[in-house]
Each structure stands twice: as structure tokens, then as C-alpha cells.
Amino acid sequence: ALDDEAWQAELDLNLMSAVRLDRLLIPHMIAQGSGVVIHTSSIQRRLPLPESTTGYAAAKAALSVYSKALSKELGPKGIRVNAVAPGWIYTDAAEALVERIATSAGIDETAARQRILDALGGIPIGRPAQPEEVAELIAFLASDRAAAIHGVEYTIDGGTVPCA
Template sequence: MNSISVREFEGRRVLVTGGTKGAGAAMVHRFALAGARVATTARSAVCPDGVNCELYIPADVATPEGATNVGRTLTEQWDGVDVLIHNVGGSATPGGGFAVITDELWEQELNVNLLAAVRLDRLLLPLMIERGNGVVIHISSIQRRLPLPASTTAYAAAKAALTTYSKSLSKEVGPKGVRVLSVAPGWIYTSAAEGLVKRIADQGGVDEDAARQQILDSLGGIPIGRPAMPEEVADLVAFLASPRAASIHGTELVIDGGTIPTV
């Protein structure tokens, strides 16, 4: 039986931050197919067409005000959530190495990739602890182990902090019935990644296959020969949030096609 047809999240309340694009949208769809009540957030004023979200909360969770709005809305309307997926993340730092990363850029990267999760956990975890049940999944990145110094130093550092925070949180709340994990994707072939391939192809005067290979080479290669698809990341996250993964706690799962070359 296809696992997607099993409504193992029937009636469960799930929040996926940044759930309107890429892997986040795939997670929203995956949980909804399995019977969950799914809420998501993004900075857009309305939920985009094609995104299956029962409750959409427009907010920038990288700000204290946005996180507070999300926490308050979910507490008032759903009495909290059962599964909390911190998917929001990204980097806006330009290339140029450490010297171009201003204090403002450092703060921006930390707010998006670390503090958004910290603030929402602080708002929504107490209700999970009170019920003695819940799952929190932080979406980190393999760049915490394989940073690209030309452009992602601040992003990689923030994701490393997120993974460490996730581990510490797991030790605190695991005995209280809440499982905490992190997931570290490598290159995911989202619409944004596809756009990057097209830009590289146009700028370099090469075809898209050659452009994809350039990205693979910059990562040191991916042994399976391709990036992960958003749906594959969503399947992993859904498994980890399910009762089937009840003994998986306090660890990080990597989904990178073998990009990290060490054990």
C-alpha cells in the first residue's frame, strides 16, 4: 500500500512554515494527503493557488512580531499543533566571502535560519508539553558541514546553530513526550533551483545539462547523480513525524544523495 494513501495523520494539527513553495509546499501537500489539518505561513498576503493549506497565516516568522502572530493564531484557533515543521530558511548574502557580510546581514541570516524556529518553539512547545505529546522538526542543511565560503558562510553558521539548538531542545523536552529532530537536505530541485540552472546556462552560453553539472561539481558531486526532489524531502519529514518513527529522537537525518563524503 502506498504510504501516502494511509491517513496516518487524520485529525493531527500540523504547521509547516514557509509552506507555499518548494519542499515546504510538498510537505503541506504530503501531510494533507495523509489526513492532517495543515497550517502554513509565508510573507504573501494570501495563500497561493495550488497550495493545499487549511489555515494560512500571512507572516514573516523571521521577525518577533510575525512569530507572535503565528503562535497566537494557532493557539486561539487550533489550541496549538501536534507537529511543528520549521521549514523557513534561506540566504540573501551576496558573494564575496566573510568581508562582505555586514552585521545587518548576519542578523538577517540568524533571524531567518535560527531565531524564527526558536521563537515559534517557545510559543507552541508549552502546549505540546502540557499534552505530553508532539513532534518538532527543524530543517537544517548539509551546509552546516559543507559551507561554501564564497557565499554561504552566515547561512551555514546559522544552520549549524539550528542543529545544535535542536539537539539541546531534544534533551530537554524528550522526557516530557515531545520528539525533536532535524533534517539536513542537500541540493533540492525546486523551482528556484531550476531557475538557477537556467540563469547559469544563459550566462555561460551552455545548455541546462551542462549548467546542472556545474552546480554538481561545485558541491563536490552527488553520487546518485542528481539533487533530491521536494517530494522526497516531504516523504522523509512525514515519516519522521509519524508514529512509525516513534523511537527516532534527538538526531539529524541527512537527505543529500551522498553529497557529504564522510560518515
Template sequence: MSVDLGLEGARALVTGGTKGIGAAVVGALREAGARVVTTARTVPAGAIEGVHFIAADLATAEGCADVAAGVVDRLGGVDVVVHVVGGSSAPGGGFAALDDAEWFRELNWNLMPAVRLDRALLPGMIARGSGVIVHVTSIQSRLPLPESTTAYAAAKAALSTYSKSLSKEVAPKGVRVVRVSPGWVETEAAVAMAGRLAEQAGTDYEGGRKIIMDSLGGIPLGRPARPAEIADLIAFVVSPRAGAATGTEFVMDGGTIPTV
């Protein structure tokens, strides 16, 4: 972003920062002058200049503890935390396909990393009287697809409710907590999914995109969001220019949610 966001020297943690939205957020914050630590389960192929990397499985308590300690070790503390890590591996087939293991997997991937890292890093923010936390939720929390996203949507809804409650608790102590809720975003994984659907349907990539958009009830904008668009929104939200934004949810879904 060409606008000065006042993030020069800010210390930031971005989870899930090697692909998709997370990688775009890392790039946007670095461009704005922030010092960034990011995480994923595996070390990326190429190092990113000025970005510290911690390999950890954030679906585990041990992985979250390693990242929290690593952030303090590398940056001396943190001013901005952006929780991007998440996703779903649950099978299709509706509620009956979801056993306890699938439910716990979705919660441990989409809710608990934020809970654990916030618990570890918030005390430092509160002691300084400043900080920003962004929880990346999903419009699935309001627009679940019964065939395939029930557990994921429920986990994201839990994250959203947790985020709202946390914002009310820590805003008087100088820490802002905000949610960013994307719709369908054309990440590498989304491109691969559209390709698979296109192949199964005997159509081209644009046809595969349309299948996904139709499953969501349509996207009035006519296309999915781009990772850089979500990242630019997050970079603004964590900046002093959005200093009065807390406890709210910013939706970027191309108009997918059809209600007010």
C-alpha cells in the same frame, strides 16, 4: 504516501509552505490526513483545500507571534511543527562581503523563527505529553561554501545545535525533536539558479545543474533530491511509525557529504 502513517486528524504547522520543500511537506501531510496550517510572507495565488494560511514575516518576532496565535485559533493547538522556512540572500564574496546586517538577516531567517515558534508552541505539547518538531537544517552546516554560504551555513549550524539541545530537554516530557538535513534540492528556486548559470556559461539546463553539483564536490547519486522525497521523509519522521526517533539528524543529500 500510500502507507497509513497514523496522522489522520493530526494538527500540523508547516512554515514556508507555499513553495519548494514546504509545499511538498504540506501536500504529504494533507495526503496522510493531517489538518495543516502553513505560512509565508504573501498569500499564495490559489487556496489549497483543507489548508489554513497565515500571511506573516517569520523573520520578525511579531510575525512569529501572529502565526503562533493563529495556529491555536484555527486548530486549537498543534501536534506537529515542521520548520522549513529559511534561505539566504547574502552576497557572494566571502567573509568580507558580510556586514552585521547580512549576518543578522541570515540568523533571523534561518534560526530565530524556529526559536520563537518553539518557545510559543512547545508549552502546549509538553502539557499534553506529546508532539513532534522537525527542524529542516542543511548539509551546508557541515559543508559550507566560503565564497557564498558562510553566514547561511553558520545559521543552519546554530539551528542544528539548538535542535539537539532542545531534543534532550523535551524528550523526557513526551515531545520528539528531529532534524532533516537536505543537500541540493531541485526546487523552483534551484531550477531558476541552474538556468541562470547555464545562460552565463553558454550551456543548457543540464550543464547548469552540473555546475551546481560540481560546486558541492559532486553528488554521487548523479542528481539533486526532489522536494517530494524530502517531504515523504518528514511525513514518516513525524508519524508514530518513527516514534523512537528524537535528537537525530536525517541526511538526504544523494551522498554529497563525503565523510562518515
């Protein structure tokens, strides 16, 4: 469903933007002997939705692998690297998606939200996360309280992705 231009746009936005930013910031972290890198991946790397989000999911999967590889390289230099993989987060963009689905399907917003929940296979806590909840996780991972956490990806999705 995606042409080469769409694939490249997803890779540039969801992978290469992190790579390019890291290239700028990490040398300074290496020089000071410490730092924290936190990438924002997505549960779609493990639970891709169909159709036009395939490029996004693939780019986020690549970002997760890149994060792990970077953690191996930078850990010995005093730089922690982690990733956060949000599920459905109720942002302004998510609300706009709900409105688009409702309008295009001729249903109300409650039914549109349910369609999204159904596409995800449900969210055990019964709701999408709020942006502030994701921000709290990222703030913790960036803090000294997480000084021994390195090379991992945390999923924050209300239980959407089944655990092994």
C-alpha cells in the same frame, strides 16, 4: 563578503524563525505531554559552499546545535525533536539558480547544473533530490512509526556528504 545586515538576515531566517515558532508551539505540546518538532537544517552546516552562503551555513549549523539541545530538554516531557539536513533539492528556487548561472555564464542549463554538482563535489546518485522525497522523510519522522527516533539529524543528499 557579508555585512552585518546580511548575517542578521540569515540568522533571523534560518535560526530565529525556528526558535520563535518553537516558543509558540512547544508550551502546548508540554501541556498535552506529547509532540514532535522537526527542524530543517542543511548539509551546508557540514559542507559549506563558498562566498555568500557562509551566513546561511553558519545559521543552519546553529539550528542543528539548537535542535540537539532542545531534544535533551524536551525528550523527558514526551516531545521528540529531530532535524533533517537536505542537500541539493530540485525546487523552483534551484531551477531559478540553474537559470541564473546559465544566463550569467553564457552556458546551457545542463552545464549550469553540472557546475552546481561540481561545487558540491558530486552527488553519488547522480541527481538532486526531489522535494517529495524530503517530505516523505519528514512525514515519517513525524509519524508514530518513528516513535523511538529522537535527538538526531537525518541527511538526505544522495550521498553528497561523505560518511565517516
